[in-house]
Amino acid sequence: MCANRPHAPSRGLGGAGGGRFLETADTGPYGAAVNRVFVALILSAVVVGLARDALPAEIVGAVPEGGVMKAITTRVLDGAADAARLALGLVGVLALWTGIMRVAEKAGLVALIARALRPVLVRLFPEVPPEHPAMGAIVMNMSANLLGLGNAATPLGLQAMKHLQDLNPHKKTATNAMVLFLALNTTHLTLIPARTIALRLENGSTSATSIVLPTIIATACGMFVAIVLAKLLEKRFPVTPDDVPAPTTADAIGGAM
16 A cells, blocks of 8 residues: 655755754754754753863853753753743733634634725735735734734734745746735734733732733834835835846847947
């Protein structure tokens, strides 16, 4: 049954893929690069700790009681315990706000905001046809971001970027619409900063929700600046496709003749 099934190339330590043992289908080349950085940091910490424990105190100076490696191990375990406690403390608040946002989504609030945003987005993205699936994905993504639906906004953003790439005539160069959409996602207006409120509650804040108005003002300013700069820069720096070769001197002479 499995005799004719193609096998994925090996990415283990041996063979042709030995140099890419950290790259998998899930991480890709960029994820593999980040993994290498973390491995290098961990190995360097261990090497420095062992060296400081092995060398005399006259050379390396004073060391913590029990040695550097013991101190590193203790700090690593303490950090893991703090991370677990912080994550468990955030679960309740995030679950509450996620539930509220999900109820708002099911009640049609997201669709209502989407209808209100569509006329504005049609003007912001004039190169995207109003009835194209890309525009629908952009509208839904921005509506979800507006309500703080991070889990729902992420796949919608990926879908919107995929549709924008389908409209892109030069696949190696990002279009103005793709750049503007990315800028809007980075600086999007947020009405309910649920994660920040949860962090403040976890750290003992007595007025965790007092940041709602400053957050709205700050994100609105950031979004306005992103739109203005994107529109100004797209006129000053027009898109030059990567797959179009630059004109040579011979081409210029031939055109003049």
